[in-house]
Amino acid sequence: MKKNNLLKFPFIFSMFLFLNINMLSCKQVNEDPGALSEKKEGDKTEVSNVAAEKSGYDIEVFTEGLYVPWSIVFTSPERMLVNERNGKIRIIENGVLKAEPLKEFSDISSGGEEGLMGLALDPDYVNNKLIYVSYAFDNGDELAVKVVRYKDNGDNLSDEKILFDNIPAERYHAGCRLRFGPDGKLYITTGDAGERGIVQDKNNLYGKILRVNSDGTIPQDNPFPGNPMWSTGHRNPQGIDWYPGTDIMYSTEHGPSGFDGPGGGDEVNVIVKGGNYGWPEVSHEQSMEGMVSPALVFTPAVAPASGMFYSSDSIPEFKNNFFFGCLRGNAIYRVIPDENNPSKVNSFEKLDGVDFGRIRDVAQGPDGAIYFSSSNKDGRGSVKKGDDKIYRIVKKK
Numbered sequence: 001m002k003k004n005n006l007l008k009f010p011f012i013f014s015m016f017l018f019l020n021i022n023m024l025s026c027k028q029v030n031e032d033p034g035a036l037s038e039k040k041e042g043d044k045t046e047v048s049n050v051a052a053e054k055s056g057y058d059i060e061v062f063t064e065g066l067y068v069p070w071s072i073v074f075t076s077p078e079r080m081l082v083n084e085r086n087g088k089i090r091i092i093e094n095g096v097l098k099a100e101p102l103k104e105f106s107d108i109s110s111g112g113e114e115g116l117m118g119l120a121l122d123p124d125y126v127n128n129k130l131i132y133v134s135y136a137f138d139n140g141d142e143l144a145v146k147v148v149r150y151k152d153n154g155d156n157l158s159d160e161k162i163l164f165d166n167i168p169a170e171r172y173h174a175g176c177r178l179r180f181g182p183d184g185k186l187y188i189t190t191g192d193a194g195e196r197g198i199v200q201d202k203n204n205l206y207g208k209i210l211r212v213n214s215d216g217t218i219p220q221d222n223p224f225p226g227n228p229m230w231s232t233g234h235r236n237p238q239g240i241d242w243y244p245g246t247d248i249m250y251s252t253e254h255g256p257s258g259f260d261g262p263g264g265g266d267e268v269n270v271i272v273k274g275g276n277y278g279w280p281e282v283s284h285e286q287s288m289e290g291m292v293s294p295a296l297v298f299t300p301a302v303a304p305a306s307g308m309f310y311s312s313d314s315i316p317e318f319k320n321n322f323f324f325g326c327l328r329g330n331a332i333y334r335v336i337p338d339e340n341n342p343s344k345v346n347s348f349e350k351l352d353g354v355d356f357g358r359i360r361d362v363a364q365g366p367d368g369a370i371y372f373s374s375s376n377k378d379g380r381g382s383v384k385k386g387d388d389k390i391y392r393i394v395k396k397k
Helices: 052-055
Strands: 020-023 029-030 057-063 071-074 079-084 088-091 116-123 132-137 143-152 157-168 177-179 188-190 209-212 230-232 238-243 247-252 266-271 297-299 322-326 331-338 343-352 358-366 368-376 388-396
Touching: 029 238, 071 358, 071 368, 079 116, 088 116, 116 188, 132 157, 132 177, 157 188, 188 266, 322 368
Parallel strands: 071 116, 116 177
Antiparallel strands: 020 029, 020 297, 057 388, 071 079, 079 088, 116 132, 132 143, 143 157, 177 188, 188 209, 209 230, 238 247, 247 266, 266 297, 322 331, 322 358, 331 343, 358 368, 368 388
């Protein structure tokens, strides 16, 4: 039994055939004949113009030859950093993947879904060059997740500062997405690490979204004094972002897998300060007094692995929409909030033309393109030539 580590620290609705997506706020059911099927070896992997024929965008390959690219950030218009799950931070400069990593972690654990995961830039990165990473490691007794701050020197990292080294982890349900909010605070997602029975306890780090200052200290305006917890009742959230120009936070979360509840129940949530999102007491369409119901529920599972609001004018129809990559769903979903009430989801759709296998991170580039990564080398996909890749969605030429 894992020890209880105590604190020392939400168009047109699409109708599909096999994928039932229950939109709670609109009470809509959607079905998709291909959402759960894995691609077969030999299927077309290069970019098609399907999307361009139907919409105002094209999809193109940006780079290839990666291993399970988990997180994408841009340090400048020319330079991208990518976390590979097996422990390397890779540099892509002017579209070219450099042979030498920025850093390779020697103490990483990546035997299951865990590994080198979250990556975020300090809000003042331009001046201080600070970056933040999360990764799983074996502390000699059990698996845990570290959140560490470094200075980016261009070709190496220095000035290590450990913010957390006791976030619960397991081979599965280890979180761990990092993102700075509009308030300048660092938000960290944690999984239940297989210990769902203790997620509802506010005095541990299982199944939480945490909020801390950039140095790891606890903000005085957190919902519970001296506690990094921002919300609780999560199973395994892996995508967080804020509606542009507001403090309205969306997240994506993996639902039960059968052994811990009926399969499916993946969620898009609107996160509120101190909110309890129900796990494991409720899931799917269940509700309970005092707990926040999801904005969207996906059954069967699509495995949402990321989350990003698009704020650019480059592809106008996408502005202020929420996007997330799906592993099991082999897709990117677009969620359209109500412009007058962004906490409410109006509609959603599966993007046309995304036919590249398992999709993990989604990120907006300085050029206004939407970048996304495949995850076909993670042991559950069909590996194709050049995998894993990063693609980008650009305005139709």
